[in-house]
Amino acid sequence: MPSTLRPAALLLGCLVATTACSDPAPKPQQPPAASQPAAPSPQTPPLVPAAPAPAPAAPSPLALSVNAAAFDPAAVTPEAKQAYLVRAQVLLDRAHFSPGVIDGQEGGNLTLALSAFQEAHRLTVDGKLSPAVWDALAADAAPVLTDYVITAEDVAGPFTPDIPKDDYEAMAKLPALGYGTPLEGLAEKFHMDEPLLQALNPGVDFSRAGTTIIVAALGADGLPGKVARILIDNSKGTLRAFGDDDTLLAVYPATVGSTERPAPTGEWEVNTMAPRPTYTYDPSRLTFGKPKGKLTIQPGPNNPVGSTWIDLTKDTYGIHGTPDPKLVNKRASHGCVRLTNWDAAELGAAVRKGAKVVFEGRAAR
Numbered sequence: 001m002p003s004t005l006r007p008a009a010l011l012l013g014c015l016v017a018t019t020a021c022s023d024p025a026p027k028p029q030q031p032p033a034a035s036q037p038a039a040p041s042p043q044t045p046p047l048v049p050a051a052p053a054p055a056p057a058a059p060s061p062l063a064l065s066v067n068a069a070a071f072d073p074a075a076v077t078p079e080a081k082q083a084y085l086v087r088a089q090v091l092l093d094r095a096h097f098s099p100g101v102i103d104g105q106e107g108g109n110l111t112l113a114l115s116a117f118q119e120a121h122r123l124t125v126d127g128k129l130s131p132a133v134w135d136a137l138a139a140d141a142a143p144v145l146t147d148y149v150i151t152a153e154d155v156a157g158p159f160t161p162d163i164p165k166d167d168y169e170a171m172a173k174l175p176a177l178g179y180g181t182p183l184e185g186l187a188e189k190f191h192m193d194e195p196l197l198q199a200l201n202p203g204v205d206f207s208r209a210g211t212t213i214i215v216a217a218l219g220a221d222g223l224p225g226k227v228a229r230i231l232i233d234n235s236k237g238t239l240r241a242f243g244d245d246d247t248l249l250a251v252y253p254a255t256v257g258s259t260e261r262p263a264p265t266g267e268w269e270v271n272t273m274a275p276r277p278t279y280t281y282d283p284s285r286l287t288f289g290k291p292k293g294k295l296t297i298q299p300g301p302n303n304p305v306g307s308t309w310i311d312l313t314k315d316t317y318g319i320h321g322t323p324d325p326k327l328v329n330k331r332a333s334h335g336c337v338r339l340t341n342w343d344a345a346e347l348g349a350a351v352r353k354g355a356k357v358v359f360e361g362r363a364a365r
Helices: 061-066 078-094 108-120 131-137 152-156 168-172 182-189 194-200 341-350
Strands: 145-149 212-216 227-233 238-242 248-253 266-275 279-281 295-297 308-312 318-320 351-360
Touching: 061 078, 061 194, 078 108, 078 131, 078 212, 108 131, 108 238, 108 248, 152 182, 168 295, 182 194, 182 212, 194 212, 227 341, 238 341, 248 341, 266 341, 308 341, 318 341, 341 351
Parallel strands: 227 351
Antiparallel strands: 145 212, 227 238, 238 248, 266 308, 266 351, 279 295, 308 318
């Protein structure tokens, strides 16, 4: 995608209309040039030492077991099963077979990710872990959990702790729709469920910069190539991204349309990509919600379309993020294709203008 986007109104049929990036991305701060510190003069007050960083919390038993976890279908304790499920989910995420939210639990999105992984590796496709699947996943032997030091940026906010769900008039009055807490922001940063992040770090204050926590060890940023074609399966609830040579680059769980407003069929194209989109509620074009007048909701990860909007040439339709990643492929959308914020951002950063977008199959809902 080009490095700059000219702001433009983009109608969203899933919920509405949004605009391209409403404010420019902040420029990265350049580190100061290295220099030798000057000797303090007698009049210079003594430097106050910085407060020591909080000591890392003792790792939980779950955190100690995940990196070494092995597939054990006979695991008798919930903790043992959760350990190998966390490892499997992180390995799938790193291989770009997204399980959605990493939570250490079985579920439909994990089954979809395993099925896609099995198909790509020419294994029996049943959506289940098996010794053969585990061996293929474990070819990536790097640790799946790692330490992370909470930064000042992580806790700076601004946060929006009280976002009225589905009340568009109240949302339109907010200056931004940010994360509710530092915990929510950190969990999303590492593609994790908040309860899992807390279970790995019992008793931790996630609002304190300098604190060392245990998080999912994600892979390198970005897809391994540019996306030239997108295939959306309405019946399964998946989105597959392909490169120029039709190489499979990623598979994501997706909420695709609804009974009231089904997703389109046929072939379309990517029109543009807008990070940090605003969201416009237009009652003249919608069949849901109570507001009588047009409303604009400000950007933020908890905006109704999340943190990324990928506009399609099908009028009012797009691919976008969500304020609630746990519900991806579990609750109907208002017509568009909904991904987790991190999957939408990854896809948006790699997709080309003009990329083909094919909808196939009938919605299962």
